[in-house]
Amino acid sequence: MTDNLGPLRQAMSDLSEHGGTADMYERSLRKSRQSQRRIALTTGAAATAVVVAVGATVAVGASHQPDPPTPPGSTRTSDGPRSPDCPSTTTLGTLVELPAGWAFASRQVECVETWAAADVERPAAGAVIYLFHYTAGTGWRYHDQGPGWNCEDLGLTEPASFCTS
Structure with missing residues (x-):
């Protein structure tokens, strides 16, 4: 094959x-x-x-954190709204760091509506006013420093000693 x-x-x-x-x-x-x-x-x-x-x-x-404690209040110096409570100089001292030699005056904090003012004594230049503002939810916060402010600019309807007009 x-x-x-x-x-x-x-x-x-x-x-x-x-x-x-x-x-x-x-x-x-x-x-x-x-x-x-x-x-x-x-x-x-x-x-x-x-x-x-x-x-x-x-x-x-x-x-889930607890709300921060409310600051201790001092007496009101005006007939503004009852809320928020007027802060003490001790409370305001925790909100700002004052330069060396500066201190809050012994006079009480003045509160009008949602504004608080405290005199700060300076060794060489005399006193200056520190202004604080209250906002719901955040509390008291430093706003400005100076000799005075316009009440209308701050939205105040009542007179205040820290206002210039």
């Missing part, structure tokens, strides 16, 4: 010329890059989840 394998071999040779070679290198690079992207995405998602968890914990903890 004679096998005629010549045409078969010729057909296989023709097929191999047109088929090319298997490119395993490019496929391995593509898979490697795909794996790197998956790892990067997974790591990024995990880091984001940690940041969100920590941020949520801090936000919840901050929202």
Whole structure:
């Protein structure tokens, strides 16, 4: 028996010329890059989840803090509204840092509506007035210092000794 394998071999040779070679290198690079992207995405998602968890914990903890204590009051020197309570010079002293040698005068704090004024004695230049303003939610805050202010600019409807007009 004679096998005629010549045409078969010729057909296989023709097929191999047109088929090319298997490119395993490019496929391995593509898979490697795909794996790197998956790892990067997974790591990024995990880091984001940690940041969100920590941020949520801090936000919840901050929202459950008790309200700050209200400052101790002193007596009113005007017939302004009863709220807010007029602060003492001790309370006002916690809101500003006076320069060396300066001190709040022994005179009481004057409160009119939502404004409070306290005399500050200076060693060389005499007295100056420190003005404080009350805002609901934030409390008393330092506003300005000077010899006096225009009552209309402050929105005051009552006279005050710290107003110049």
